[in-house]
Amino acid sequence: MHSGIPVTARFLPAPENNGYTFVRTDLPGKPSIPGSLDAIVEHELARRTTLARGDAKVHTIEHMLSAAFALGIDNMTIEMDGPEAPFLDGSALPFANLLTSAGIAEQDTESTPIAITRPMAFTSGSAEISVVPDEQFRVSFFYTSDEPLLRNQSASYVIEPDAYLREIAPARTFCFFHEIEALRRAGLIRGGNLSSAVVIGRKAVVNSSLRFADEPVRHKILDFIGDVALLGRPLAGHFLAWRSGHQVHAAFGKFLKKELGL
Numbered sequence: 698m699h700s701g702i703p704v705t706a707r708f709l710p711a712p713e714n715n716g717y718t719f720v721r722t723d724l725p726g727k728p729s730i731p732g733s734l735d736a737i738v739e740h741e742l743a744r745r746t747t748l749a750r751g752d753a754k755v756h757t758i759e760h761m762l763s764a765a766f767a768l769g770i771d772n773m774t775i776e777m778d779g780p781e782a783p784f785l786d787g788s789a790l791p792f793a794n795l796l797t798s799a800g801i802a803e804q805d806t807e808s809t810p811i812a813i814t815r816p817m818a819f820t821s822g823s824a825e826i827s828v829v830p831d832e833q834f835r836v837s838f839f840y841t842s843d844e845p846l847l848r849n850q851s852a853s854y855v856i857e858p859d860a861y862l863r864e865i866a867p868a869r870t871f872c873f874f875h876e877i878e879a880l881r882r883a884g885l886i887r888g889g890n891l892s893s894a895v896v897i898g899r900k901a902v903v904n905s906s907l908r909f910a911d912e913p914v915r916h917k918i919l920d921f922i923g924d925v926a927l928l929g930r931p932l933a934g935h936f937l938a939w940r941s942g943h944q945v946h947a948a949f950g951k952f953l954k955k956e957l958g959l
């Protein structure tokens with residue numbers, strides 16, 4: 698999407714308590730990068746999530762992690778022979794389908810969710826993420842914008858594999874037509890084309906029809922899941938996010954770790 702560099706990704710089983718690990722197979726020594734909040738590159742969080750260890754980086758990993766996390770995969774190695782994850786159609790559905798068709802193995806160690814036991818709120822600029830206790834992992838997202846076609850969208854889902862595959866995974870990345878020139882000038886979207894995102898103009902969706910009337914806010918939920926996946930454990934709680942993006946999700950993850958003493 699952003700680098701325009703061709704890449705192949707392979708998803709491999711990993712031992713219990715391993716979490717997610719990325720391996721850059723194209724670099725000398727095949728360095729690994731942990732799929733954890735500590736590996737986030739803070740200044741590279743505009744429009745995508747980037748992880749690094751030393752000089753080795755992996756970009757735009759949020760959609761593949763969203764699929765893995767929502768399907769209940771705790772341990773996985775992801776090999777990539779390039780710096781940026783495949784973007785495909787801009788959704789998580791190709792990853793989710795691939796992982797589902799490969800099969801998900803049960804491991805012996807019981808995975809214990811991070812349970813939210815009291816209400817907490819985190820704010821950053823005009824964004825806010827609140828969390829309240831819930832036995833399940835539920836995400837509610839409130840998206841607001843000045844764009845005439847979007848205005849306000851909200852959606853709320855319990856995140857479990859069936860609902861995720863049906864309602865969230867197909868929701869594609871979106872961008873606004875008037876942003877495209879600026880993104881190009883910033884050196885982004887070099888590999889982007891009209892089949893890799895929903896492009897929204899002032900009066901109409903430019904390049905395709907929407908998969909859901911509220912596809913944009915569903916994609917925001919997809920991104921949120923991919924970013925909190927970096928907490929490294931399943932979640933039990935109701936997360937309510939207002940106007941947040943990757944930057945706020947990363948800061949919220951760190952806030953949550955601190956509040957819960959993780």
Ligand SMILES: [Zn+2]
Pocket residue numbers: 759760870916919920
């Ligand atoms: Zn996304």
